[in-house]
Amino acid sequence: MHIIVLGGGPGGHAAAFEAARLGADVTLVERDRLGGTCLNWGCIPTKTILRSAHIVADTRNARKFGLNAAVASVDVEALRARKEGVVDELVGQVEGTARRLKVRVVEGEGVLADPRSVRVTRADGGVETVTGDAVILATGSVVFKLPSIDHEMPGVWTSDDAVSLVDIPKDIVIIGGGVIGLEFACAYAAFGSRVAVVELMEQVLPGNDRRVVKQTQASLEAMGVEFYLGDAVERVERAGERMSSTLRSGTTLESDVVMSAVGRVPNSAGFGFEEAGIELDRRAVKVDADFRTSVEGVYAVGDLIGGMMLAHVAEEEGVIAARNAVAELSTVGAEAQLESVRYDCIPACVYTFPNVAVVGSSRDAAKERGIDAVQAVAKFAANGKALGEGEAEGFVQVVAEKGSGRIIGCQIVGPHAVETIHEVALAMREDLTVLEVAEMVHAHPTVSEVIKMACRDAAGKCGC
8 A cells, every 4th residue: 555645744744654654655745845834934933933032022021020131132143043953853853753654755846647646856857756546635835925016026025034034124014914924023023123014804813703803912012013904005115225015095114024924825736736637626625524635546635725724733634634545545345434623623823922822613603603602701810820920911711502511612812822722622522511621620820720710600601
């Protein structure tokens, strides 16, 4: 049994490793470095940069903790070296796992030659065609570039440029108030840049709960970030060494750098997918619940299929696709037992100061689905650990079904939100009620006690 995986990012290498663990011979084709966008240009480098930014912010607030300290300054070269060291370490670990599991890694540009073959133009110029019994597509996503902006103009950045850490700009205009835009706004504001965020929608983090949006925007404004909501950058020009951004409203913003952070799109062009008969939905490859494409024996996962374009989602999809591919290839004379992913209990996180983490539905979204839902809020201002750490902003908001107490969703803005959200995600996956979570003893003092408080309040409102 030979399985080919096209793309070595989170979804691709997770699929390759799971297939290998299940006994398949695996060939993994990757044109750049294993780890994909997440490890090399996205999740890991941005969080490494944000950790340094948090230290700068802490030194700026040292007097609040009874300490005398100079505000930390940024050594760009050292910061870049640390970021690259973290990335290199993790890439090395992925490469090591591939060797241990005997996954053959082919470096080069892969194109789907037919539903069972990938033609690879290797880095050395040679061409190799790899043929297998099944193919898993995991080519990820690419930065979306606004057609109205010349991205080749000096001073125009994407997120790739921002993590390259060539310089810390004196001032920066960020186009897009979603996850990517706000994380970089937070980092550069902490480093001392004057930051302006322009968002087409009337709120930051479009699609999120109103309380989450309000608290997040207020926290970033307290760091000095300026917001232009319900507006758009219509023209970007270079004037000497500076950039000039003209907004739809007529406002003109001057800056050192203009960063486009309007999101990513599935990376499906130029791989021969449509020529092989694979159906697309605009740029995304269409799959069923088991990650099968319209062509038998070809699966697709991760950002390529759209949906929740998150690294941990891609990993889970890759694992499940590999299991399904192996199951279908191994089953003779019977229908294979296939798996799918439960998306309703997968968290999504924003690593701003404070963190944002959400799972499941907001109350408004639940009501739109016909669910009689209640909502309970507990604030970090009443939590001893949060107060002691000087991070008492924010709240935990739990949404539950009235009567049953079944947890429908949770929104957290506050310290360590990206870590503590998993308690609620697990409770949702295992169908625990708010009462059962509230009755679990939480260690004191911890910020997770705020989840207990919110669930206790929700249990009372649910009548359970």
